[in-house]
Amino acid sequence: MLDEFMQGFANAREVNLMRIKEAKDQGGKVVGIYCTFCPQELILAAGAIPVGLCGMSETPIAAAEETLPRNLCPLIKSSYGFAATETCPFFFFSDLIVGETTCDGKKKMFELMEDLKPVHVMQLPHLNNSQASLELWVGEVRRLKDRLEEELQVNISDQDIWEAIEVINQEKRAIKAMFDLNRADPPLLSGMEILTAAWSRSFSSDKGEMINNLNGLVEEVAHKPKNGRAKAPRVLLTGCPVGLGTEKVVRLTEELGAYVVAMENCSGYKTLELQTDTEGTDPIVALAEKYLSIPCSCMSPNPARLELLESMIEDFRADAVIDLTWQACHTYNIEAYEVGKLVKSKELPYLHLESDYSNSDLESLKVRIEAMLEMVDM
Ligand code: SF4
Numbered sequence: 001m002l003d004e005f006m007q008g009f010a011n012a013r014e015v016n017l018m019r020i021k022e023a024k025d026q027g028g029k030v031v032g033i034y035c036t037f038c039p040q041e042l043i044l045a046a047g048a049i050p051v052g053l054c055g056m057s058e059t060p061i062a063a064a065e066e067t068l069p070r071n072l073c074p075l076i077k078s079s080y081g082f083a084a085t086e087t088c089p090f091f092f093f094s095d096l097i098v099g100e101t102t103c104d105g106k107k108k109m110f111e112l113m114e115d116l117k118p119v120h121v122m123q124l125p126h127l128n129n130s131q132a133s134l135e136l137w138v139g140e141v142r143r144l145k146d147r148l149e150e151e152l153q154v155n156i157s158d159q160d161i162w163e164a165i166e167v168i169n170q171e172k173r174a175i176k177a178m179f180d181l182n183r184a185d186p187p188l189l190s191g192m193e194i195l196t197a198a199w200s201r202s203f204s205s206d207k208g209e210m211i212n213n214l215n216g217l218v219e220e221v222a223h224k225p226k227n228g229r230a231k232a233p234r235v236l237l238t239g240c241p242v243g244l245g246t247e248k249v250v251r252l253t254e255e256l257g258a259y260v261v262a263m264e265n266c267s268g269y270k271t272l273e274l275q276t277d278t279e280g281t282d283p284i285v286a287l288a289e290k291y292l293s294i295p296c297s298c299m300s301p302n303p304a305r306l307e308l309l310e311s312m313i314e315d316f317r318a319d320a321v322i323d324l325t326w327q328a329c330h331t332y333n334i335e336a337y338e339v340g341k342l343v344k345s346k347e348l349p350y351l352h353l354e355s356d357y358s359n360s361d362l363e364s365l366k367v368r369i370e371a372m373l374e375m376v377d378m
């Protein structure tokens, strides 16, 4: 049964592609998003389908480098390359693209993407604990609502937004419950399994179905714990986003006999404890407050990431931490210093890896991960 659930998640991209095509044929709207800062509740409230477009493949990077500098993070180059080469069907079906001024590379890339599709860029403040930042971000969330209404020719009521907030809150709870299965020792799911399930949600055209599948998986696994899993080092992965296609560090770590028990990155646990408050009167303010508290390295300072990491090290009983930085991602690269200090203060092995989407460094990654695992005190 677990295999059936996992197969369903692994097939989500293809299945949802067909559904999105059908929805488009019937006049439905699709909005492409690149980052976890995008308030996808507004897209749902507009009656449109939000789809994750973050590039996780090396294939279109060469084409992207005809326009973008080579010395740029592979995620940005891959995302732009898919768009420029018209090889991402989800980009093709998107009526509007939503971007944010997160890191410098991404925000400048969105300027170029405007030649390919309508792009709406939200101006994200980088100080997340000030009233001025919150007011600016509330204004930006309202501006996105206005753009969605104009572009998609719909009216979005507060009630529509509250209903969408409830859906996304439920989805977050379901994904968190799946991740939390791995607090058990030995963990109940492999790193590749949680990555597959978590990643597939970004393509889901039916949030209700995705929530049911996640809850079904949790029920299945929680009541039938795997027996006989060997004792092995428990590794926590942090750093830049990873997805299917860029999972080499997760895969290598598990091939070397360790468990990747959780991922702190934004494609993993980073936002899962953030629920939109449903007690207020203005759903836009509620959304703005939640999204502004995401502990991404583009925030400065970003102490909440260290707090989250510290609690995850405890909760997931991590024996070691791997911090993955995609080449030319300055914000995560610089934060690696503080992350390393935190992990070492816990007397745990810490490994900072800098890599790209190619497989050219597989052997050296393997050697370095193996050396770190040997330092784990079992
Ligand atoms: S790491 Fe930060 S900027 Fe990059 S996709 Fe995640 S939340 Fe967005």
Ligand code: SF4
Binding pocket: 073, 074, 075, 076, 102, 103, 104, 105, 106, 240, 241, 298, 326, 328, 329, 330, 331, 332
């Ligand atoms: S990985 Fe780093 S450089 Fe790349 S898009 Fe995310 S924050 Fe920007």
